[in-house]
Amino acid sequence: MNAEIIAVGSELLLGQIANTNAQYISARLAESGINVYRHSVIGDNDKRLQKELEAAENRSDLIILTGGLGPTKDDLTKETAARHLGCSLCYDEKSLNAIEQYYVQTGISMTENNKKQALVLEGSHVLFNFHGMAPGMIKQTATSTYILLPGPPREMKPMLTEQVLPYLNDQNEENSLIYSKVMRFFGIGEADLETRIEDLLDGQTNPTIAPLAEDGEVTLRITANSHDIKIAETLVHDMVKILEDRVGEYCYGFDQDNLQQKASRLFTEKGLTISSAESLTGGLFSAEAAAIPGASSYLSGSMTVYNSEAKVNVLGVPREMIREFGPVSQECAESMAEQVRHKFGSDIGISFTGVAGPGDFEGIPEGTVWFGVSLKNGLVSSFKLTLKGDRNFKRIRAVKHGFYAIIQLIEKNTGPFVK
Amino acid sequence: MNAEIIAVGSELLLGQIANTNAQYISARLAESGINVYRHSVIGDNDKRLQKELEAAENRSDLIILTGGLGPTKDDLTKETAARHLGCSLCYDEKSLNAIEQYYVQTGISMTENNKKQALVLEGSHVLFNFHGMAPGMIKQTATSTYILLPGPPREMKPMLTEQVLPYLNDQNEENSLIYSKVMRFFGIGEADLETRIEDLLDGQTNPTIAPLAEDGEVTLRITANSHDIKIAETLVHDMVKILEDRVGEYCYGFDQDNLQQKASRLFTEKGLTISSAESLTGGLFSAEAAAIPGASSYLSGSMTVYNSEAKVNVLGVPREMIREFGPVSQECAESMAEQVRHKFGSDIGISFTGVAGPGDFEGIPEGTVWFGVSLKNGLVSSFKLTLKGDRNFKRIRAVKHGFYAIIQLIEKNTGPFVK
Structure with a gap:
């Protein structure tokens, strides 16, 4: 499965925030065995987004969009996607009720544009937003799967892990599975580490070994793929052992264990x-x-x-x-x-x-x-x-x-x- | 000037790091009056990068690439760019000397792949790397400007501000200039703030007003453009005054003054x-x-x-x-x-x-x-x-x-x- 992530938002192009959503989604998809082949960021602009969707459809099976689901005028992801897909938008009752309830409970008067947040693509699988107002959605077409997620990370992250990944895993059984492990090093520079394992880096196919230097720590990510997750795990663990023999004295931990x-x-x-x-x-x-x-x-x-x-x-x-x-x-x-x-x-x-x-x-x-x-x-x-x-x-x-x-x-x- | 930023690196697509380089470059370019219309991230893959360069050439005057200038085999940005531009790579003497000097001084023996870092596009303006080994470069073609920058932010950032921006400002005199100011709020939510200034947000053309919520703070970025920077400044300052009348009690500061x-x-x-x-x-x-x-x-x-x-x-x-x-x-x-x-x-x-x-x-x-x-x-x-x-x-x-x-x-x- 070829996946790509399109973030929609002029604030990203102005450099007000970094596209951490793409990072988070990519990491979670990699764990689920889905390869992400590109990220792009497009402004709040209908024409440019439509053009990007046309290009994306030709290269990816899975197209994930983040942002632009909110109540304001410049939130246009759903509207542009509906036009591109040739379908209409309709209200999701559960989301609409939740939005209305919120305003009743807080005593704030609800403005009309807040209702817009409950609009979803017709015929889509709706992802209820437990941490905000705008629901996400998954829309299947003959060739691709489109997933629209809200931009705020606190809403997007739980929606991804609790609703999107289980959905994709159900679809994904026939695909190749990826297993990866990160070795964490301290007290050795990236260049020095690479030189000591150069022959292993050169010959990398399955598993691959990717070095990365960050904040004075160096990590190696070892990634293998196979239709059988056990085989992928063995490939990775065997390589970890080889690396431990070579440079284990500087390896202090694994994965997120900083x-x-x-x-x-x-x-x-x-x-x-x-x-x-x-x-x-x-x-x-x-x-x-x-x-x-x-x-x-x-x-x-x-x-x-x-x-x-x-x-x-x-x-x-x-x-x-x-x-x-x-x-x-x-x-x-x-x-x-x-x-x-x-x-x-x-x-x-x-x-x-x-x-x-x-x-x-x-x-x-x-x-x-x-x-x-x-x-x-x-x-x-x-x-x-x-x-x-x-x-x-x-x-x-x-x-x-x-x-x-x-x-x-x-x-x-x-x-x-x-x- | 239409600009875009292409980051090259599989570590970004695996979600190991966020593309903070694109954020930083976008913010600095916006200050210099250059509009960034897209970000993309491509893996360490020759074919996909070449395809992206072809597409970029058709849509942008300024194409900034980050990453892939290092010594290892998967660093291929220069090589792919050279093929795309139909030019060869040659050694930059100053960079090569600095790399060799480093190894002499530290007493570490220099491996052959380190020399690769001193290769630059023939006929390019070389950006010496004062914080690392691989130089950046600017290559002008008949239609576009290509800028290649190293991936590590500590090398990229000073190269951008000290060498690239002055270069671009020299070229950019005839373009429209952008002036923007950020108002920082605390103690008011994004939705509440937006409702209070809805009419201003709706009518936004020049200046534009972009709200953003982050870590419990809300900011408004007011941006105007004009061929005369003084006019842009006046447009922004007049709008700031209007906003201060409306929601000034929650505004505690401006720009980077958190x-x-x-x-x-x-x-x-x-x-x-x-x-x-x-x-x-x-x-x-x-x-x-x-x-x-x-x-x-x-x-x-x-x-x-x-x-x-x-x-x-x-x-x-x-x-x-x-x-x-x-x-x-x-x-x-x-x-x-x-x-x-x-x-x-x-x-x-x-x-x-x-x-x-x-x-x-x-x-x-x-x-x-x-x-x-x-x-x-x-x-x-x-x-x-x-x-x-x-x-x-x-x-x-x-x-x-x-x-x-x-x-x-x-x-x-x-x-x-x-x-």
Whole structure:
């Protein structure tokens, strides 16, 4: 099945938002064994959309449109699709009732254009919108399947996973199935990784191996297809084993299991708690740890201590130490990690101090970072980084290095972590 | 000038990353008065890319390609473009030298495929890559301008702004110029805002008004075009005045000046410092404040205090208060704000406590949030929110409400903020 995604919306062409819908839909379709061959973005323009639909019909079996289902004048996806398909629009009673109910309940008077949202393509399979007003729809023609989805991701995503994918999976039984796995690496660059597995990349057919660098992490996506999902799985797992032999020392996890998630799982498994003292990172380590459900069981707390006064008065770093070594130093990082661990009574304390820039600080070059890790048994480690990129990239990289160091300490050196 | 952007990369079609390059380029081109009429994404596939180039040539004057300039086998943008344009590839000496220098300096042995990155289209204007290896290029034909840019955003963005835009502006003098301004709203929904300005949206021609809802904020982008930029500016500013009369009470800022940025500017202007005590938000307020350069001058510090023990022992909230009113209460929020302000000696203390979910907590419904603001003069305010959406959406919304409340307090009630 050849699929393509057409996003409709001038806000995308003006650069107000990124087309994250296409990314999300593509990832979910790939998991269901459907290959997406193109994305396009068209403005809120009837003629250009009609032209795109004509071209799409000639190249794809599955055409997914996002956006343009709303109440306003520039929402025209349904109207253009109806003209292209030669069918009319009619009201979906369930959606119309839900829209009317909403206005009754909130006491807001309903404007006429809101009814427009309940219009659907005649003869289509209607996808009720549980998170908004405009329903989606699936329309089968002799040659293609058209799927119209609302633009707001919070409405589109559940509609896709709860209604569209089950529908497509029912249709899709005879097609080739795709299985893929992502290996996640840290501490090795993309070019270096590629060179070490160049022969494997060169010969890739089934499975394929796709490297990708993002935010200082590198991933390899291994993808196989087969009519039998078990065969596809075996092809992928065999290749993962080969890759692990080659570059496994840098592989810290798989699929969506990023550094934060992996660390959080380790904390929970081992019953460990952590606290952070953050200068350079300004609370980002804590916020990233807290983003994962269940964080309250392992994140004891954190302190952002930007200036030296706060480091001394609130966190308790000795004033003489900062005077002697400065706030961006191994000594300060280690003291910060120890102090915050004591303050919160946690098993692990981690600290970040550095020069985010722009510009050097007291003779220390921009990008210099020290981070410290203090353990309950009294052991203290510290790490120096030299980071490039803009202010926020440095902070994100520092936080990732922190999570990575803790993962390594827990996995490779279980001794100090036994309470 | 009709422009389009073609991104090349199978990782985009697999949903591994979003096409943020197209967003960035579109926004910058719009500022330069160039209309982008479509985005497309094509996989690393020679035939499909060639077909797309043929179609693009018939519809656009300016064709921007991103990605596929790297060293690996699946990087084929240059090769396909050369075939399509009927020209050959040759080495750019400056880029080749820089690549060779890199390997000499790092002591890594250079593989042959790295040289491939220095190949450029014959007769093209070469864009040196100051942040990576593969140069970009601009190739003029009789009918169109082709611009090839590297895929990694950190290489693409500076190449676009520092080299491509000046080049295009030189060519573009006779074209219509676009001027646009974004009005930023908080505390009003998209539908409500649209209803209040429906007549203006309906009649939109020049300037146009485009509403957009994102992360609980709503923006209106007002865009006008004219051969005289002054006329376009006047058209936009007149419309902004009309909109301010209508819905100005909800408009807190303009263009890229989001809530965090605006708050940070107010802190700097008034010489105010702030600290945060964060339960629900886990350090996110602090991290967002710290993301803005110069944060060290106003962000005194923050504490993440997730559990009640930390609230009592580290922050200093009275144990009896938590016992009586619970950790998610007006009383606890106010006490947290006061305590953190005292700890860090700041002018303002802000606190967040609530139930992020999933699920209720001690009988308090998921989504209940209290935040408190404590001022140096002893005044304490607190605010209750009922938030929907997933865990992280709630945290982001709470932080935005916090910034918004502080902006309002500073702007509308300067009294307590005079030190």
